[in-house]
Amino acid sequence: MRQSRRQFLRRTAVTPSLVCTLASEELLQAQSSASTGYDLLVRGGRVVDPDRQLSDYRDVAISGRRIARVAPRIEEKEARQVLDARGKIVTPGLIDVHVHVYDGVAPLGIPADPTCIAKGVTTVLDAGSAGAHTFPGLRKYVINVVDTRVYALLNISVIGQSTVSTDHPWGELLDLRYANPKLAIRTIEQNRDVILGVKIRLTRNIAGDHDLKALALAREAADAVHLPLMVHIGGSHSPLPDILAMLKSGDVVTHSFRGGDGGILDSKDRVLPAVRAAVERGVHLDVGHGAGSFSFRTAEKALRQGVLPGTISSDVHQFNVNGPVFDLATTLSKFLHLGLTLEQVVERASTNAARAFGLPQGLGTLREGAEADVAVFEMVEGAFEYADSLGDRRIGNRKLRPVATVKAGKIYGSASIPVATV
Ligand SMILES: [Zn+2]
Numbered sequence: 001m002r003q004s005r006r007q008f009l010r011r012t013a014v015t016p017s018l019v020c021t022l023a024s025e026e027l028l029q030a031q032s033s034a035s036t037g038y039d040l041l042v043r044g045g046r047v048v049d050p051d052r053q054l055s056d057y058r059d060v061a062i063s064g065r066r067i068a069r070v071a072p073r074i075e076e077k078e079a080r081q082v083l084d085a086r087g088k089i090v091t092p093g094l095i096d097v098h099v100h101v102y103d104g105v106a107p108l109g110i111p112a113d114p115t116c117i118a119k120g121v122t123t124v125l126d127a128g129s130a131g132a133h134t135f136p137g138l139r140k141y142v143i144n145v146v147d148t149r150v151y152a153l154l155n156i157s158v159i160g161q162s163t164v165s166t167d168h169p170w171g172e173l174l175d176l177r178y179a180n181p182k183l184a185i186r187t188i189e190q191n192r193d194v195i196l197g198v199k200i201r202l203t204r205n206i207a208g209d210h211d212l213k214a215l216a217l218a219r220e221a222a223d224a225v226h227l228p229l230m231v232h233i234g235g236s237h238s239p240l241p242d243i244l245a246m247l248k249s250g251d252v253v254t255h256s257f258r259g260g261d262g263g264i265l266d267s268k269d270r271v272l273p274a275v276r277a278a279v280e281r282g283v284h285l286d287v288g289h290g291a292g293s294f295s296f297r298t299a300e301k302a303l304r305q306g307v308l309p310g311t312i313s314s315d316v317h318q319f320n321v322n323g324p325v326f327d328l329a330t331t332l333s334k335f336l337h338l339g340l341t342l343e344q345v346v347e348r349a350s351t352n353a354a355r356a357f358g359l360p361q362g363l364g365t366l367r368e369g370a371e372a373d374v375a376v377f378e379m380v381e382g383a384f385e386y387a388d389s390l391g392d393r394r395i396g397n398r399k400l401r402p403v404a405t406v407k408a409g410k411i412y413g414s415a416s417i418p419v420a421t422v
Contacts, residue, residue, distance in 0.1 A: 038063050038079040039409060042374055045085030049092060050347035051365035060090060062372040065408040070366055083404060083411065085376050091346050092364050093122025093373025093407055095353035096328045098230075098254055098288040098313035100161070101150060102129035102138050107165035108317035115316055116148040117412050119327045120375035120402035123149040123353075123363055127230060127254065127288070127315070128199030131160035131172065132183035135191065143194055147412065149373075151357070152191075153199035153230050154184055156218040164206065166319060171206025173214045181221040188225045196357045197252070198222040201232040202243060203262075209237040215246050222251075228357065230254055230286070234262040234293060241274035249282025252356060256285040256309060257302060259295030259390050269301045279307070284356050289324075289331050289389065290315035296388045299338055308340070311356055312348040324387040329377065329400045334386050337396035342379075374406040 038061040047058040047070065059074040060067065076082050101112035106129040116124050130138040135154060143150045155161060156179045157172035164171050173179055188195045200218040202211040215231070222229040230252040233240060240262055247253070256264060264275045264285075279285060287294060287309045302308075312335055314328045325331060332345040340348075354364030362370040378401045386394050405412040 038068055038074075040081045040083060040372075040406065040411070041074055041076060041079035042083045042085050042090055042376065042406070043074070043076065045088045045090035045376060047090045047366065048343055048346045049366040050343055051092070051351045051367060054366075055343050058090070060366060060374060062374075062406065062409050065372050067366055067368050067370045067372050069368060081411075083376065083406070087378070088403060089342070089377045089379055089400070091120070091375045091377065092350040092366050092370075093375050093405060094120050094328055094346075094349045095123045095359065095364050096121045096313050096316070096349065097125045097252075097286060097311050097353045097357060098127040098315045099124045100129045100315070100317035101126050101142055101146070101148070102134070102160070103142070105129070105134060105137055106161045107168075108161060108319055110316065110318050110321050112142065112146045112148040112150060115321055115327055117405050117407060118402070119329055120377060120405050121148065121328050122373040122375070122405060122407040123151070123359065125196060125357060126150055126152045128153050128155035128201065128232075129161045131155040131158040131178075132180060132187040133158040134160045134162060135187050135195075139191060139194065147407065149407065151194050151196050151359070153197040154188055154195050156181070156184055156198055156200045156214065156221060158183055161201075169205045171201065171203070173201070173207040173210075176210050176213060179214050179217040181217050181224070184221040185224045188221070188227065195227075196359070197228040197230055198225075199230045199232070202236040202238075203232065204235055204237050207236065211236050211238050212242060212246070215243060219246055228252055232288070234258045235260065236262045240264070241272060244274045244278040244283065247278060247283045250284070252284045252286050252311075253278070254286040254288035254313070254315070255290060255293035257287060257295060257299040258293040259298050263295075263298055264307070265298060265301055271302055271305045271307050275307070284310040286311045286313050286356075287331065288313050288315040289320070291317070291320040291325070292389045294389045296334075296338070296392050296394055303338055308344075309335075309348060311353045312345060313353075320389075324389060327402070329402050330386070333384070333396060333399045334388075334394075336398050336400070337386060337394055372406060372409040375402065376404040377401060378403050
């Protein structure tokens with residue numbers, strides 16, 4: 001491991017919030033006279049790539065912004081930089097399909113980079129923070145600017161999630177006139193490169209007692225643009241089976257494992273037949289942990305009955321980023337505790353996420369030729385207390401700790417993993 005003291009100091013001096021402006025570009029430039037083949041080698045880690053059912057020790061070589069080669073042994077001298085991943089887990093850059101990163105406009109918004117790209121998540125979907133009127137700002141001030149790759153689900157309400165805060169519980173669809181399919185369709189048509197679906201929230205304080213009418217308008221918009229509809233369930237005026245009846249194959253239910261009313265279990269803790277029927281016809285269950293939307297108890301009951309999430313997302317935002325959600329890796333660790341394998345949790349935050357929302361080919365995979373998005377984690381063992389959204393606690397014995405991220409070939413480091421230059 002060769003590493004200059006100057007580089008080491010530069011890497012260790014950064015704070016988490018600055019981690020995205022790390023010196024990798026400078027480093028690469030400094031080494032550009034080297035005559036070696038690869039730009040970066042992630043060496044010696046256990047590679048978990050569910051896209052090709054790989055879970056074994058591999059080296060990953062990167063050229064430019066692409067994965068160049070994945071093989072049991074690639075010589076260090078073939079690369080200009082080496083990321084030492086021995087003892088670590090190497091995955092595709094993770095995809096979180098439910099976050100809120102419209103910082104400064106939606107009260108629940110957080111800056112994307114310190115929580116996403118700095119923690120192994122290279123791609124996110126902002127799930128409805130913006131509606132047709134506020135989307136141009138999301139594009140201009142977030143999507144086009146941050147290092148995390150941000151896509152969006154457009155809220156059917158023109159005002160997006162700009163109204164609800166901890167001190168103001170009145171949601172974006174209390175006045176049904178704010179649900180405007182025509183404007184949603186126009187906005188999506190103009191931004192198809194970054195908008196991947198339509199979002200609607202149906203809780204009573206958000207959609208009142210006209211939730212099904214609002215859902216019909218969201219349905220109309222999603223059908224017109226042939227994109228999935230993500231539906232936030234729980235605490236709605238209408239029973240869940242009536243909501244599910246309006247969903248089609250490819251649509252996504254988020255907050256699937258919430259506690260309380262409007263969830264997927266009946267009064268005897270059995271998964272509702274309507275939920276099983278929806279899953280069978282291709283409706284997809286997403287976690288969307290959030291501040292109020294994940295219950296260990298519900299998840300335990302559902303998993304025992306064979307109902308698993310299709311995607312695991314965090315719904316990380318201002319009101320849960322300091323707990324109980326923290327980040328996607330913590331949400332994945334909770335599902336490890338619930339009994340899913342490492343391969344299963346990674347699959348739900350990479351391959352499945354990419355497929356569910358039709359992300360461009362080459363995301364969520366480490367196949368040769370794919371975008372060079374790579375996440376490196378440490379599996380820490382010990383006793384870790386995990387809390388759900390209801391304050392229920394479990395003690396897990398493993399925790400996935402993000403240590404480094406590579407996006408499109410560029411390192412968004414962590415001070416804890418040294419990079420050698422060869
Ligand atoms: Zn959300």
